[in-house]
Structures are given as C-alpha cells and as structure tokens.
Amino acid sequence: MWQGRPLWAEIDLDAIAHNIRELKRHIGERPELLAVVKANSYGLGAVAVSPVAVEAGATRLGVACVDEGIQLRQAGIQTPILILGYTPAWEADAIVAHGLTPTVTTLDLARALARFSEARGVVTPVHVKVDTGMGRFGLLPADVAPFAESVRAMQSLRLEGIYTHFASADEADKAFTMRQANLFLATAEALPDVRLRHMANSATVLDLPDLALDMARPGVSLYGCYPSRHVTRKVSLRPALSLKSRVARLTRLAPGDTVSYGRTWSAGRESIIALVSCGYADGLPRLLSNRGHVLIGGHRVPIVGRICMDLLMADVTDMSGVQLDQEVVIIGRQGDAEIPVEEVAEQADTVSYEIICRISARVPRVYVRDGRVVRVSTLNGQWEPALE
Numbered sequence: 317m318w319q320g321r322p323l324w325a326e327i328d329l330d331a332i333a334h335n336i337r338e339l340k341r342h343i344g345e346r347p348e349l350l351a352v353v354k355a356n357s358y359g360l361g362a363v364a365v366s367p368v369a370v371e372a373g374a375t376r377l378g379v380a381c382v383d384e385g386i387q388l389r390q391a392g393i394q395t396p397i398l399i400l401g402y403t404p405a406w407e408a409d410a411i412v413a414h415g416l417t418p419t420v421t422t423l424d425l426a427r428a429l430a431r432f433s434e435a436r437g438v439v440t441p442v443h444v445k446v447d448t449g450m451g452r453f454g455l456l457p458a459d460v461a462p463f464a465e466s467v468r469a470m471q472s473l474r475l476e477g478i479y480t481h482f483a484s485a486d487e488a489d490k491a492f493t494m495r496q497a498n499l500f501l502a503t504a505e506a507l508p509d510v511r512l513r514h515m516a517n518s519a520t521v522l523d524l525p526d527l528a529l530d531m532a533r534p535g536v537s538l539y540g541c542y543p544s545r546h547v548t549r550k551v552s553l554r555p556a557l558s559l560k561s562r563v564a565r566l567t568r569l570a571p572g573d574t575v576s577y578g579r580t581w582s583a584g585r586e587s588i589i590a591l592v593s594c595g596y597a598d599g600l601p602r603l604l605s606n607r608g609h610v611l612i613g614g615h616r617v618p619i620v621g622r623i624c625m626d627l628l629m630a631d632v633t634d635m636s637g638v639q640l641d642q643e644v645v646i647i648g649r650q651g652d653a654e655i656p657v658e659e660v661a662e663q664a665d666t667v668s669y670e671i672i673c674r675i676s677a678r679v680p681r682v683y684v685r686d687g688r689v690v691r692v693s694t695l696n697g698q699w700e701p702a703l704e
C-alpha cells in the first residue's frame with residue numbers, strides 16, 4: 317500500500333505493455349512503432365514508461381522538445397528519440413550532444429546541426445515534416461523536394477525520415493484523412509531513398525492500420541485511452557492510469573449549511589461530507605465542481621461545492637460506514653464501479669489527453685507491475701522499492 321501523500325496516480329505498466337503489443341499486432345510485423353512519450357508520457361511519467369514501451373516492442377520514442385529528449389538520455393535511455401516539435405537553431409548543439417533526432421523544417425537548423433555534427437564527428441539523422449492539411453507545423457508539399465536537396469548536400473546529416481500528421485483521423489468521416497495521406501504519399505514519392513515514411517497517430521493506427529507505412533506513432537492509445545468516441549474499439553486497450561486519494565475528514569452538516577468557496581452547494585438535508593485531498597492544482601478540472609463524481613466503497617458519490625486548489629468535497633450521506641483514510645477513486649476503477657478518463661474529459665469539456673497530461677508534478681506516480689509497486693516518483697525524488 318502506498319503510504320506517502322494521500323493522493324497518487326497509479327500507473328499500470330502491464331497495461332502499457334499490453335496496449336503496445338495489441339497495437340503492434342493490429343498494424344502487423346513490418347512497421348516500426350515509435351512510442352510517443354511527449355509531455356512526460358502524457359502525464360504518466362516518461363522515464364518510467366519509456367523502458368517498458370521499448371521492452372514491449374517500441375523501437376523509437378517521440379518527444380515534443382529537446383529538454384524532454386535530454387531527460388530520457390540522462391535517465392540512461394539509449395533508444396532513438398525523435399523530436400516532433402519545432403526546434404530553434406540555437407538548440408542544435410544540445411541535439412547533437414545528446415544524440416537526438418530532430419524534425420528539421422528550416423535551413424537555419426539544418427546548417428547548425430551540420431556544423432555541430434561535423435565538429436563532433438557524428439552523422440545526425442533528421443526527419444522532415446510535411447504539412448498536408450493540419451495547418452500547423454511542417455513544410456508545404458511543394459517545398460519538400462528542394463529542402464531535402466539542401467539537407468542532402470550536408471555530409472554530416474542523414475535524411476532518415478519524412479512524415480505528416482492528421483487533423484481529423486479520430487472523426488468518423490475519413491475523407492480528409494485520406495486526402496492528407498494521398499498528398500503525403502505523392503510528396504514522399506519524390507524521396508524514395510528516405511527510409512522511414514510515417515503518419516499514423518493513435519486514431520489512424522486503430523481505424524486505418526494500413527496507413528502505418530514504415531512506422532506508427534501512437535501516443536494516447538499506449539496509455540489506454542481511445543482518441544475519441546468515434547474510433548473503433550476493436551483493439552482492446554487497458555487504461556493505464558488511475559487517480560486515487562483518501563478521505564481526509566468526515567463532516568456532518570445541518571440542512572442549509574453550505575460547502576466551499578462561493579457557497580454554491582447547500583445541504584438540503586442533514587448530510588455527511590467527505591473531504592478528499594485532490595484539487596485543481598493537482599490537475600483536476602475545476603469544471604467538475606457540482607458536476608463530477610468520485611468512487612468511495614465501490615459507489616459513485618457526487619462532488620459538491622467548488623473544487624479548491626488542494627481539496628474537493630463529496631456527498632456521502634447515502635453511504636454507511638465511510639471511514640477516515642478510506643480510498644477514494646477520482647479516475648479509474650473501484651470494485652464494479654468505474655470513472656473512466658473519458659467521463660472526466662466530457663464533463664470538463666475537453667479530451668482525455670488534457671485530463672491525463674495535466675495531472676501535476678506534485679501528484680506522486682506509483683508504478684505497478686505484476687500487482688506490485690516497482691517504482692515511485694514524487695516531488696522529492698524517485699526510488700524503486702527493494703524487490704524481495
């Protein structure tokens with residue numbers, strides 16, 4: 317049992333390994349799988365998740381920025397790491413020094429990378445991103461061939477990959493996705509010697525596995541979330557994250573008494589209110605005030621009053637025998653009851669991605685494998701319990 321702060325994210329590493337194996341089975345033998353571990357593995361913890369992803373069959377890792385890549389290198393992870401975001405030229409030396417693989421879309425960055433690679437006597441692999449309709453990041457298709465030509469002229473760079481990203485692969489209508497895919501394939505055709513063509517995020521892997529090409533790039537599905545409710549459930553994903561807390565106080569309120577800031581909830585009857593150590597500074601959206609639920613004793617109970625920075629309150633009047641320190645599930649399963657991430661996302665008017673990746677740094681991450689805690693990461697450090 318976890319005996320630190322009475323609020324923790326429990327990460328099921330077996331679920332992540334299971335999800336990767338299932339996704340790999342779905343796309344078949346040929347494509348590589350790059351595990352997207354940006355944003356600290358969507359909040360689950362990239363240092364702990366990455367080795368598990370690699371062990372389960374991921375051959376590469378994807379991050380958003382240079383610092384995220386360096387963090388993994390400093391943790392001793394040697395797997396190729398692709399930086400998916402924009403990198404300014406002044407970070408070129410850090411990229412080369414840590415053996416990261418950047419996405420290159422400017423000659424400035426390409427030249428700086430070439431210079432530092434030459435100085436260190438290495439060849440740096442780079443990927444080129446094509447904007448085929450996301451309207452966000454990447455070269456326009458017409459600019460790809462001349463850009464690739466310039467990169468090829470730089471001896472210390474190797475154009476290893478070309479990729480694009482879909483704007484609406486998680487929608488039921490795949491017409492725009494197919495248009496983007498075709499534009500990408502036509503663009504990549506001009507660069508037949510580039511080894512890795514890739515474009516498939518989770519929704520594409522799940523719904524259009526044939527588009528995995530040379531490499532798939534799933535993120536949210538590794539963690540057991542379906543990208544949207546329109547995406548097929550044929551691949552069975554296991555949720556990898558639960559958010560748990562404990563009852564910190566039980567209060568008896570008289571009819572008319574009110575709860576929390578702004579007094580937005582008042583007791584209509586004699587009520588018992590459970591105080592729970594979890595607030596919006598932990599990442600729980602304040603929009604769940606007077607709207608969301610938590611699980612106690614295997615039952616759903618409503619969150620009442622405004623969620624505070626560090627605390628929330630739940631109405632447990634209809635339950636008997638609730639105890640101080642009893643487990644509270646905010647996201648996840650308890651007995652037969654479940655609050656999926658998707659439910660929290662819907663109530664907060666957002667996507668599951670945002671709910672999990674904003675669980676804040678002060679929430680301890682407790683990693684479980686084979687039913688045992690194998691690693692804990694808190695604000696004050698990380699440790700691996702001795703395995704008997």
Ligand SMILES: *Cc1c(COP(=O)(O)O)cnc(C)c1O
Nearest residue numbers: 352400481517518533534535536
């Ligand atoms: C975040 C990201 C992904 C992963 O997307 P999911 O929907 O989480 O699978 C893939 N490719 C790129 C370029 C990304 O930025």
